Amino acid sequence: MTSDERTHHRQLSDPKAMRAIAHPTRLAILEALSRREPLTATEVSEMVGESPTNCAFHLRTLAKYGFVEEAGGGPGRRRPWQRAHIGFGYDESVMDEPEARIAAGVLTSVLWERWLAKLARVNALRGSFPEDWRRITGVSESVFYLTPEEAEAFQVELAAVLFRYRERLEDPGLRPAGSVPIELIQFMFPFDATQTDAMPTDATQTEEG
Structure with missing residues:
Protein backbone atom coordinates (compact mmCIF):
# COMPACT_ATOMS: atom_id res chain seq x y z
CA MET A 1 0.00 0.00 0.00
CA THR A 2 1.43 3.36 -1.01
CA SER A 3 1.48 6.32 1.39
CA ASP A 4 -0.96 8.15 -0.92
CA GLU A 5 -3.46 5.28 -0.78
CA ARG A 6 -3.23 5.23 3.01
CA THR A 7 -4.47 8.83 3.23
CA HIS A 8 -7.74 8.13 1.41
CA HIS A 9 -11.04 6.55 2.37
CA ARG A 10 -11.61 3.09 0.99
CA GLN A 11 -14.87 2.50 -0.84
CA LEU A 12 -16.11 -1.00 -0.03
CA SER A 13 -17.90 -3.11 -2.60
CA ASP A 14 -17.04 -6.68 -1.54
CA PRO A 15 -19.73 -8.15 0.78
CA LYS A 16 -17.09 -10.35 2.44
CA ALA A 17 -15.04 -7.30 3.40
CA MET A 18 -18.17 -5.58 4.75
CA ARG A 19 -19.03 -8.60 6.88
CA ALA A 20 -15.44 -8.86 8.09
CA ILE A 21 -15.36 -5.29 9.39
CA ALA A 22 -18.86 -5.47 10.92
CA HIS A 23 -17.38 -6.65 14.21
CA PRO A 24 -17.06 -4.51 17.36
CA THR A 25 -13.54 -5.69 18.23
CA ARG A 26 -12.22 -5.11 14.72
CA LEU A 27 -13.73 -1.64 14.65
CA ALA A 28 -12.13 -0.97 18.04
CA ILE A 29 -8.76 -2.12 16.67
CA LEU A 30 -9.02 0.28 13.73
CA GLU A 31 -9.90 3.05 16.16
CA ALA A 32 -6.86 2.20 18.29
CA LEU A 33 -4.64 2.37 15.22
CA SER A 34 -6.10 5.76 14.34
CA ARG A 35 -4.95 6.98 17.76
CA ARG A 36 -1.44 5.56 17.57
CA GLU A 37 0.33 3.41 15.01
CA PRO A 38 2.05 1.17 14.34
CA LEU A 39 0.92 -1.18 17.12
CA THR A 40 1.56 -4.82 17.90
CA ALA A 41 -1.21 -7.21 18.91
CA THR A 42 -0.08 -6.84 22.53
CA GLU A 43 -0.20 -3.05 22.36
CA VAL A 44 -3.62 -3.17 20.70
CA SER A 45 -4.89 -5.52 23.41
CA GLU A 46 -4.01 -2.97 26.09
CA MET A 47 -6.09 -0.33 24.30
CA VAL A 48 -9.18 -2.39 23.40
CA GLY A 49 -9.36 -4.68 26.41
CA GLU A 50 -9.00 -7.98 24.55
CA SER A 51 -6.32 -10.66 24.87
CA PRO A 52 -3.20 -10.40 22.64
CA THR A 53 -4.12 -13.73 21.03
CA ASN A 54 -7.60 -12.52 20.18
CA CYS A 55 -6.25 -9.23 18.82
CA ALA A 56 -3.67 -11.05 16.71
CA PHE A 57 -6.47 -13.11 15.16
CA HIS A 58 -8.54 -10.02 14.39
CA LEU A 59 -5.53 -8.19 12.97
CA ARG A 60 -4.86 -11.07 10.59
CA THR A 61 -8.51 -11.02 9.53
CA LEU A 62 -8.38 -7.26 8.97
CA ALA A 63 -5.22 -7.73 6.91
CA LYS A 64 -6.87 -10.47 4.85
CA TYR A 65 -9.56 -8.04 3.76
CA GLY A 66 -7.23 -5.08 3.24
CA PHE A 67 -8.02 -2.93 6.30
CA VAL A 68 -4.58 -3.15 7.93
CA GLU A 69 -1.08 -4.08 6.85
CA GLU A 70 2.20 -4.95 8.48
CA ALA A 71 4.23 -1.85 9.21
CA GLY A 72 7.57 -3.66 9.17
CA GLY A 73 10.66 -2.75 11.11
CA GLY A 74 9.76 -4.55 14.30
CA PRO A 75 12.75 -5.99 16.20
CA GLY A 76 12.82 -9.73 16.80
CA ARG A 77 9.37 -11.28 16.87
CA ARG A 78 7.66 -7.89 17.26
CA ARG A 79 5.04 -7.57 14.53
CA PRO A 80 3.63 -4.03 14.26
CA TRP A 81 0.53 -3.18 12.22
CA GLN A 82 -0.84 -0.02 10.65
CA ARG A 83 -4.02 0.98 8.86
CA ALA A 84 -4.18 0.55 5.11
CA HIS A 85 -6.60 3.51 4.79
CA ILE A 86 -7.67 6.37 7.05
CA GLY A 87 -11.30 5.29 6.82
CA PHE A 88 -13.88 3.47 4.78
CA GLY A 89 -17.36 3.74 3.37
CA TYR A 90 -19.29 2.22 0.52
CA ASP A 91 -20.65 3.53 -2.72
CA GLU A 92 -24.44 3.46 -2.88
CA SER A 93 -24.18 1.55 -6.17
CA VAL A 94 -23.41 -1.60 -4.17
CA MET A 95 -26.98 -1.48 -2.86
CA ASP A 96 -28.11 -2.73 -6.27
CA GLU A 97 -26.64 -6.16 -5.45
CA PRO A 98 -28.71 -8.19 -2.95
CA GLU A 99 -25.72 -9.75 -1.16
CA ALA A 100 -23.90 -6.43 -0.88
CA ARG A 101 -27.09 -4.69 0.28
CA ILE A 102 -27.52 -7.18 3.13
CA ALA A 103 -23.85 -6.92 4.13
CA ALA A 104 -23.97 -3.11 4.01
CA GLY A 105 -27.08 -3.14 6.17
CA VAL A 106 -25.37 -5.28 8.82
CA LEU A 107 -22.27 -3.07 8.78
CA THR A 108 -24.32 0.10 9.06
CA SER A 109 -26.28 -1.31 12.01
CA VAL A 110 -23.08 -2.20 13.87
CA LEU A 111 -21.59 1.23 13.18
CA TRP A 112 -24.72 3.10 14.30
CA GLU A 113 -24.93 1.06 17.50
CA ARG A 114 -21.28 1.78 18.24
CA TRP A 115 -21.58 5.50 17.47
CA LEU A 116 -24.71 5.99 19.56
CA ALA A 117 -23.17 4.14 22.52
CA LYS A 118 -20.08 6.32 22.25
CA LEU A 119 -22.15 9.50 22.13
CA ALA A 120 -23.99 8.41 25.27
CA ARG A 121 -20.65 7.89 27.08
CA VAL A 122 -19.38 11.30 25.96
CA ASN A 123 -22.57 12.96 27.13
CA ALA A 124 -22.27 11.28 30.55
CA LEU A 125 -18.68 12.50 30.94
CA ARG A 126 -19.01 15.93 29.32
CA GLY A 127 -19.52 17.73 32.63
CA SER A 128 -16.02 16.71 33.76
CA PHE A 129 -14.27 18.05 30.65
CA PRO A 130 -12.12 21.22 30.88
CA GLU A 131 -14.15 24.27 29.93
CA ASP A 132 -12.48 24.83 26.56
CA TRP A 133 -13.20 21.26 25.42
CA ARG A 134 -16.66 21.21 26.98
CA ARG A 135 -17.53 24.29 24.95
CA ILE A 136 -16.92 22.55 21.62
CA THR A 137 -18.14 19.10 22.66
CA GLY A 138 -21.82 18.73 22.11
CA VAL A 139 -24.55 18.19 19.57
Whole structure:
Protein backbone atom coordinates (compact mmCIF):
# COMPACT_ATOMS: atom_id res chain seq x y z
CA MET A 1 0.00 0.00 0.00
CA THR A 2 1.43 3.36 -1.01
CA SER A 3 1.48 6.32 1.39
CA ASP A 4 -0.96 8.15 -0.92
CA GLU A 5 -3.46 5.28 -0.78
CA ARG A 6 -3.23 5.23 3.01
CA THR A 7 -4.47 8.83 3.23
CA HIS A 8 -7.74 8.13 1.41
CA HIS A 9 -11.04 6.55 2.37
CA ARG A 10 -11.61 3.09 0.99
CA GLN A 11 -14.87 2.50 -0.84
CA LEU A 12 -16.11 -1.00 -0.03
CA SER A 13 -17.90 -3.11 -2.60
CA ASP A 14 -17.04 -6.68 -1.54
CA PRO A 15 -19.73 -8.15 0.78
CA LYS A 16 -17.09 -10.35 2.44
CA ALA A 17 -15.04 -7.30 3.40
CA MET A 18 -18.17 -5.58 4.75
CA ARG A 19 -19.03 -8.60 6.88
CA ALA A 20 -15.44 -8.86 8.09
CA ILE A 21 -15.36 -5.29 9.39
CA ALA A 22 -18.86 -5.47 10.92
CA HIS A 23 -17.38 -6.65 14.21
CA PRO A 24 -17.06 -4.51 17.36
CA THR A 25 -13.54 -5.69 18.23
CA ARG A 26 -12.22 -5.11 14.72
CA LEU A 27 -13.73 -1.64 14.65
CA ALA A 28 -12.13 -0.97 18.04
CA ILE A 29 -8.76 -2.12 16.67
CA LEU A 30 -9.02 0.28 13.73
CA GLU A 31 -9.90 3.05 16.16
CA ALA A 32 -6.86 2.20 18.29
CA LEU A 33 -4.64 2.37 15.22
CA SER A 34 -6.10 5.76 14.34
CA ARG A 35 -4.95 6.98 17.76
CA ARG A 36 -1.44 5.56 17.57
CA GLU A 37 0.33 3.41 15.01
CA PRO A 38 2.05 1.17 14.34
CA LEU A 39 0.92 -1.18 17.12
CA THR A 40 1.56 -4.82 17.90
CA ALA A 41 -1.21 -7.21 18.91
CA THR A 42 -0.08 -6.84 22.53
CA GLU A 43 -0.20 -3.05 22.36
CA VAL A 44 -3.62 -3.17 20.70
CA SER A 45 -4.89 -5.52 23.41
CA GLU A 46 -4.01 -2.97 26.09
CA MET A 47 -6.09 -0.33 24.30
CA VAL A 48 -9.18 -2.39 23.40
CA GLY A 49 -9.36 -4.68 26.41
CA GLU A 50 -9.00 -7.98 24.55
CA SER A 51 -6.32 -10.66 24.87
CA PRO A 52 -3.20 -10.40 22.64
CA THR A 53 -4.12 -13.73 21.03
CA ASN A 54 -7.60 -12.52 20.18
CA CYS A 55 -6.25 -9.23 18.82
CA ALA A 56 -3.67 -11.05 16.71
CA PHE A 57 -6.47 -13.11 15.16
CA HIS A 58 -8.54 -10.02 14.39
CA LEU A 59 -5.53 -8.19 12.97
CA ARG A 60 -4.86 -11.07 10.59
CA THR A 61 -8.51 -11.02 9.53
CA LEU A 62 -8.38 -7.26 8.97
CA ALA A 63 -5.22 -7.73 6.91
CA LYS A 64 -6.87 -10.47 4.85
CA TYR A 65 -9.56 -8.04 3.76
CA GLY A 66 -7.23 -5.08 3.24
CA PHE A 67 -8.02 -2.93 6.30
CA VAL A 68 -4.58 -3.15 7.93
CA GLU A 69 -1.08 -4.08 6.85
CA GLU A 70 2.20 -4.95 8.48
CA ALA A 71 4.23 -1.85 9.21
CA GLY A 72 7.57 -3.66 9.17
CA GLY A 73 10.66 -2.75 11.11
CA GLY A 74 9.76 -4.55 14.30
CA PRO A 75 12.75 -5.99 16.20
CA GLY A 76 12.82 -9.73 16.80
CA ARG A 77 9.37 -11.28 16.87
CA ARG A 78 7.66 -7.89 17.26
CA ARG A 79 5.04 -7.57 14.53
CA PRO A 80 3.63 -4.03 14.26
CA TRP A 81 0.53 -3.18 12.22
CA GLN A 82 -0.84 -0.02 10.65
CA ARG A 83 -4.02 0.98 8.86
CA ALA A 84 -4.18 0.55 5.11
CA HIS A 85 -6.60 3.51 4.79
CA ILE A 86 -7.67 6.37 7.05
CA GLY A 87 -11.30 5.29 6.82
CA PHE A 88 -13.88 3.47 4.78
CA GLY A 89 -17.36 3.74 3.37
CA TYR A 90 -19.29 2.22 0.52
CA ASP A 91 -20.65 3.53 -2.72
CA GLU A 92 -24.44 3.46 -2.88
CA SER A 93 -24.18 1.55 -6.17
CA VAL A 94 -23.41 -1.60 -4.17
CA MET A 95 -26.98 -1.48 -2.86
CA ASP A 96 -28.11 -2.73 -6.27
CA GLU A 97 -26.64 -6.16 -5.45
CA PRO A 98 -28.71 -8.19 -2.95
CA GLU A 99 -25.72 -9.75 -1.16
CA ALA A 100 -23.90 -6.43 -0.88
CA ARG A 101 -27.09 -4.69 0.28
CA ILE A 102 -27.52 -7.18 3.13
CA ALA A 103 -23.85 -6.92 4.13
CA ALA A 104 -23.97 -3.11 4.01
CA GLY A 105 -27.08 -3.14 6.17
CA VAL A 106 -25.37 -5.28 8.82
CA LEU A 107 -22.27 -3.07 8.78
CA THR A 108 -24.32 0.10 9.06
CA SER A 109 -26.28 -1.31 12.01
CA VAL A 110 -23.08 -2.20 13.87
CA LEU A 111 -21.59 1.23 13.18
CA TRP A 112 -24.72 3.10 14.30
CA GLU A 113 -24.93 1.06 17.50
CA ARG A 114 -21.28 1.78 18.24
CA TRP A 115 -21.58 5.50 17.47
CA LEU A 116 -24.71 5.99 19.56
CA ALA A 117 -23.17 4.14 22.52
CA LYS A 118 -20.08 6.32 22.25
CA LEU A 119 -22.15 9.50 22.13
CA ALA A 120 -23.99 8.41 25.27
CA ARG A 121 -20.65 7.89 27.08
CA VAL A 122 -19.38 11.30 25.96
CA ASN A 123 -22.57 12.96 27.13
CA ALA A 124 -22.27 11.28 30.55
CA LEU A 125 -18.68 12.50 30.94
CA ARG A 126 -19.01 15.93 29.32
CA GLY A 127 -19.52 17.73 32.63
CA SER A 128 -16.02 16.71 33.76
CA PHE A 129 -14.27 18.05 30.65
CA PRO A 130 -12.12 21.22 30.88
CA GLU A 131 -14.15 24.27 29.93
CA ASP A 132 -12.48 24.83 26.56
CA TRP A 133 -13.20 21.26 25.42
CA ARG A 134 -16.66 21.21 26.98
CA ARG A 135 -17.53 24.29 24.95
CA ILE A 136 -16.92 22.55 21.62
CA THR A 137 -18.14 19.10 22.66
CA GLY A 138 -21.82 18.73 22.11
CA VAL A 139 -24.55 18.19 19.57
CA SER A 140 -26.55 20.42 17.29
CA GLU A 141 -29.45 19.96 14.94
CA SER A 142 -30.11 21.85 11.73
CA VAL A 143 -32.75 21.52 9.05
CA PHE A 144 -32.12 22.60 5.47
CA TYR A 145 -34.14 22.27 2.29
CA LEU A 146 -31.84 20.62 -0.25
CA THR A 147 -32.13 18.53 -3.37
CA PRO A 148 -30.24 15.19 -3.41
CA GLU A 149 -27.62 16.83 -5.62
CA GLU A 150 -27.16 19.77 -3.25
CA ALA A 151 -26.92 17.45 -0.24
CA GLU A 152 -24.21 15.44 -1.97
CA ALA A 153 -22.29 18.61 -2.84
CA PHE A 154 -22.57 19.72 0.80
CA GLN A 155 -20.97 16.46 1.97
CA VAL A 156 -18.13 16.88 -0.51
CA GLU A 157 -17.50 20.45 0.68
CA LEU A 158 -17.58 19.39 4.33
CA ALA A 159 -15.11 16.58 3.67
CA ALA A 160 -12.76 19.07 2.02
CA VAL A 161 -12.80 21.22 5.19
CA LEU A 162 -12.07 18.23 7.43
CA PHE A 163 -9.28 16.99 5.18
CA ARG A 164 -7.30 20.17 5.83
CA TYR A 165 -5.99 18.28 8.86
CA ARG A 166 -5.56 14.88 7.22
CA GLU A 167 -1.75 15.08 7.17
CA ARG A 168 -1.72 15.17 10.98
CA LEU A 169 -3.13 11.64 11.03
CA GLU A 170 -0.06 10.31 9.29
CA ASP A 171 2.65 12.59 10.68
CA PRO A 172 2.60 13.19 14.46
CA GLY A 173 5.21 15.91 13.95
CA LEU A 174 2.56 18.10 12.34
CA ARG A 175 0.28 18.02 15.39
CA PRO A 176 0.50 21.33 17.30
CA ALA A 177 0.96 21.42 21.05
CA GLY A 178 -2.33 20.97 22.86
CA SER A 179 -4.00 19.06 20.02
CA VAL A 180 -5.91 15.87 20.78
CA PRO A 181 -7.70 13.42 18.46
CA ILE A 182 -11.17 14.78 17.68
CA GLU A 183 -13.94 12.57 16.33
CA LEU A 184 -16.78 14.04 14.31
CA ILE A 185 -19.78 11.76 13.90
CA GLN A 186 -22.09 13.13 11.25
CA PHE A 187 -25.64 11.98 10.57
CA MET A 188 -27.44 13.36 7.55
CA PHE A 189 -30.85 12.14 6.50
CA PRO A 190 -34.18 13.36 5.08
CA PHE A 191 -36.14 14.95 7.92
CA ASP A 192 -39.32 13.15 6.83
CA ALA A 193 -37.58 9.78 6.36
CA THR A 194 -39.81 8.08 8.92
CA GLN A 195 -42.92 9.27 7.11
CA THR A 196 -42.76 7.37 3.85
CA ASP A 197 -45.78 9.12 2.38
CA ALA A 198 -43.99 12.46 2.82
CA MET A 199 -40.88 11.46 0.89
CA PRO A 200 -40.76 12.57 -2.77
CA THR A 201 -40.62 9.79 -5.32
CA ASP A 202 -38.27 9.77 -8.29
CA ALA A 203 -41.22 10.63 -10.49
CA THR A 204 -42.14 13.61 -8.33
CA GLN A 205 -38.57 14.86 -8.39
CA THR A 206 -38.47 14.55 -12.17
CA GLU A 207 -41.72 16.43 -12.64
CA GLU A 208 -40.71 19.22 -10.29
CA GLY A 209 -37.19 19.38 -11.64
